[in-house]
Amino acid sequence: MSDLTRHVCEPRLPPARISIIIPCYNEEPVIPFLRRELTTFLDALPCKSEVILVNDGSRDNTLTLLVEWAQEDPRIHILQLSRNFGQDVATTAGLDHATGDAVILMDSDLQDPLHAIYGMIEQYCAGYDVVYGEREKRTGESPFKLLSAWLFYRLMRLLAYRDLPADVGNFRLISRPCLDALSKMRESHRFLRGMIAWVGFPQTSVIYRRESRVAGVTKYSVGKMLLFAWSAAVSFSTAPLNLSFVLGGVAGLFAIEEMVRALLAHTMGWYVIPGWTSLMVVTSLIGSCLLISLGILGQYIARIYEQAKARPLYLVSRTYGDPRKVLEGTRESLLALQEVHASR
Ligand code: UDP
Ligand code: MG
Numbered sequence: 056m057s058d059l060t061r062h063v064c065e066p067r068l069p070p071a072r073i074s075i076i077i078p079c080y081n082e083e084p085v086i087p088f089l090r091r092e093l094t095t096f097l098d099a100l101p102c103k104s105e106v107i108l109v110n111d112g113s114r115d116n117t118l119t120l121l122v123e124w125a126q127e128d129p130r131i132h133i134l135q136l137s138r139n140f141g142q143d144v145a146t147t148a149g150l151d152h153a154t155g156d157a158v159i160l161m162d163s164d165l166q167d168p169l170h171a172i173y174g175m176i177e178q179y180c181a182g183y184d185v186v187y188g189e190r191e192k193r194t195g196e197s198p199f200k201l202l203s204a205w206l207f208y209r210l211m212r213l214l215a216y217r218d219l220p221a222d223v224g225n226f227r228l229i230s231r232p233c234l235d236a237l238s239k240m241r242e243s244h245r246f247l248r249g250m251i252a253w254v255g256f257p258q259t260s261v262i263y264r265r266e267s268r269v270a271g272v273t274k275y276s277v278g279k280m281l282l283f284a285w286s287a288a289v290s291f292s293t294a295p296l297n298l299s300f301v302l303g304g305v306a307g308l309f310a311i312e313e314m315v316r317a318l319l320a321h322t323m324g325w326y327v328i329p330g331w332t333s334l335m336v337v338t339s340l341i342g343s344c345l346l347i348s349l350g351i352l353g354q355y356i357a358r359i360y361e362q363a364k365a366r367p368l369y370l371v372s373r374t375y376g377d378p379r380k381v382l383e384g385t386r387e388s389l390l391a392l393q394e395v396h397a398s399r
Contacts, residue, residue: 062257064182072103073176074155078145079121079163080111084270086120089163096169097130107132107149108163112139142274143245146225150234158229164268167226174261175228184233184256188226190265200273207284214294216249220260223248232256242364244290293357300350303343310339 075093079086097104108125110118110133118135125131134148146160157179161167167188175186208221225247229237233256240250252258275283289295317332319325 062182064257066182067180069176069180070102070155070157072105072155073100073157073159074149074153075104075106075159075161076109076146076149076153077106077161077163078109078111078142078149079113079117080139080142080145080274081113081115081117082163082271083113083115083117083120085164085268086117086124088165088269090120090124092165092169094128096172105130105132105153105155107134107152109134109136109145109149111136111142111145142225143247146247147245150229151238153234156231158231158234160225160227160229162225164271166265166268167224168263168266171226171261171263172228174263178259178261179228179230182257183259184230185251185258186228187220187223187258187260188263189220189260190222190224191262192264196265196267199277203277203280207280210284211249211287211291214288214292216252216291219249219252220258223260224265226263227251230256240364240366242290242366244286246287246291249287249291293353293360296353296357297350299346299353303346303348303350306339306343306346310336310343313339 077089082089093106097106108121108131110121118133121131121133125133132152134152136145136148140148149160150158157176159172159175171188175188178186204222208219208223212219212221229251233251233254236254236256237250240254242250314336317327317335320327321332
């Protein structure tokens with residue numbers, strides 16, 4: 056995936072501290088695997104690290120296992136949410152508490168391989184602020200899951216956000232400046248992937264192979280997937296509102312066709328039930344008028360909705376060569392030059 060907005064990426068030092076954020080919901084069978092793999096990974100990491108595990112109102116023993124882990128490892132922090140808020144809100148809670156220069160978002164089920172994080176850090180050092188994990192291949196997932204994921208990303212790009220990267224999950228690295236920008240977006244219906252695409256900043260991807268879950272089952276049933284897709288579309292775009300406008304237009308055309316047909320039947324003396332003509336014309340016209348006015352209303356609600364989000368109008372991701380410093384420097388060197396001239 057290429058950088059959508061042209062930025063000049065300046066190389067930077069590796070992060071001094073990395074935060075890893077992992078939301079967990081009913082992941083009891085997964086936690087022992089996660090603990091083993093993550094501990095090995097953190098021990099090998101050449102910088103300071105913290106792991107923020109957000110327990111998203113699990114009903115099983117997830118929390119007990121997490122607390123045991125935290126008691127033995129000072130790098131582990133746990134946030135317990137009062138109930139299940141959903142993956143994106145849980146992740147946001149983790150983001151708000153992260154203290155690292157670079158933050159990694161990942162799932163608890165080890166579908167996202169930890170070694171891919173090294174590739175992300177490399178891109179961070181090259182100057183990128185967001186590094187997505189782009190799925191090259193998914194193993195061990197049902198054909199339904201693969202088809203629905205494929206459809207979801209295409210539909211979201213069509214309906215909600217044109218620049219939404221396809222085949223990209225929540226697995227990614229975010230730099231501190233980008234995280235600070237993201238933290239300003241406090242909308243309640245959160246579609247984090249879309250929001251991170253929206254903040255802009257230099258973004259790139261690393262390709263990885265998505266494995267099957269180490270244990271447990273997916274938390275997204277067919278119903279939950281559909282609900283998630285709908286909520287993502289509605290929270291991120293006003294396109295669904297425009298749908299009623301289009302429907303109104305189509306119904307209007309149909310009404311005109313019916314009207315012409317009914318009037319022709321009336322004037323040409325075709326067989327018609329008495330009263331049918333006027334009834335047809337009136338009902339179809341009223342129907343289309345209602346839909347069109349709903350569409351117009353939708354346009355207004357869409358604007359109020361956008362306004363209610365109160366997002367910043369723009370974000371400055373970085374500045375090159377502070378103009379004030381350049382001017383001061385020039386003035387100083389000019390004065391020095393004048394002094395040299397005067398003494399001669
Ligand atoms: N998750 C969560 N809250 C939820 C649903 C899921 O915190 O309401 C977590 C879950 O524990 C996992 C991650 O989000 O760490 C991704 O969930 P899952 O693996 O079930 O999604 P899939 O990989 O099947 O899309
Ligand atoms: Mg998963």
